[in-house]
Amino acid sequence: MSSTTAAEQLSATTLLRFATAGSVDDGKSTLVGRLLHDSKSVLTDQLEAVEHASRSRGQEAPDLALLTDGLRAEREQGITIDVAYRYFATARRRFILADTPGHVQYTRNMVTGASTAELTVILVDARNGVVEQTRRHAAIAALLRVPHVVLAVNKMDLVGYEEGVFARIAEEFTAYATELGVPEVTAIPISALAGDNVVEPSATMDWYGGPTVLEHLETVPVSHDLTGCHARLPVQYVIRPQTAEHPDYRGYAGQIAAGTFRVGQEVTVLPSGRTSRISGIDLLGTAVDIAWTPQSVTLLLEDDIDISRGDLIVPSGDAPATSQDVEATVCHVADRPLTVGQRVLLKHTTRTVKAIVKEIPSRLTLDDLSQHAEPGELVANDIGTVRVRTAEPLALDAYADSRRTGSFLLIDPADGTTLAAGMAGESFATERPAGPAAGADDAGWDF
Missing domain, CATH: 2.40.30.10 (Translation factors)
Structure with missing residues (x-):
């Protein structure tokens, strides 16, 4: 019996996309750096570069925040500006991490980073508690339907590792997030600088019996199975090679956004509402009988109907209005x-x-x-x-x-x-003000 290779073990692990958010100086980049460093996901040359940069700034210990703050402007200002994506893996799971800015000016970047995330880590400085930017990030996580939120109460070392401080912040944030409709909040007291409860359990917070940040990231349930969802194919290209081998070929190419398509299935093209049947599916140049998200495919239809970029192909009987x-x-x-x-x-x-x-x-x-x-x-x-x-x-x-x-x-x-x-279809409002629609109807834009 052959042993399982490391590559085979890695390919069998699940993937978690997660984002970090929080106010300026809450320690997001330090947390990410600590997570990468303590999980041994930092290459030797990267660590040496960080140590060199830290010494040049007069710091004795490596500034782990430099592992994510890669732009020169970020290093000079000491704040995160751009969304920094990092890829790392443990024996239990693979990760794509989006470290997003904390400055209110760059909140838009948090929207980008969290738009595809299954989990968001929101940091709070234990000295400051829940602030406006914390509430804004919670609201964005709720709007974007991020299913899991971790509240990381950071800098516990600066408040004497007091359980009461953590409990008050966790209670306030959880109540606010629940009102927003966030389905799950996990609160964890940490010190990113010292490494408490990031990868290893804290020896100074024995009153906390929950998971570390990494343990939670490794075990939180995630599902990427969108094959059972409403099938949708946004048309990106209409392919007509017009070759001698395929003189009448007309295919509609795109990435399946959700669901599954099969040869012989009746479909509707939106917004025209025209219907047809799938006569063939090409996947990477090979004809297949079935395709599912997120595969990029070309659909061939029995009928020659007018379809162009931007149209949406959906199963008949399961079409959005x-x-x-x-x-x-x-x-x-x-x-x-x-x-x-x-x-x-x-x-x-x-x-x-x-x-x-x-x-x-x-x-x-x-x-x-x-x-x-x-x-x-x-x-x-x-x-x-x-x-x-x-x-x-x-x-x-x-x-x-x-x-x-x-x-x-x-x-x-x-x-x-x-x-x-x-x-x-998303809203926090329980009632909507009524009244006539307002707006300028300029030439060419009067709809």
């Missing part, structure tokens, strides 16, 4: 405000259409989760509800059903700047 009116919660990420009547582009999967912001019914107040009605605009880092009218019908799923086909971007048509990230 198409509409030109989109109501969603958005996180505004641009420096310029989003205003009622503003002309924008809406990008949904592979489809981009013109749109107008008709209403901004409410903006979320993070302190008490109340709604500020009819704010008129959203500024950077605001979370609010919008109603948008598009020039062409769109087929959006509810974000609760599909993070891929229920999300969209609002883009400035003048320069391509991303204005807001939207989640269809």
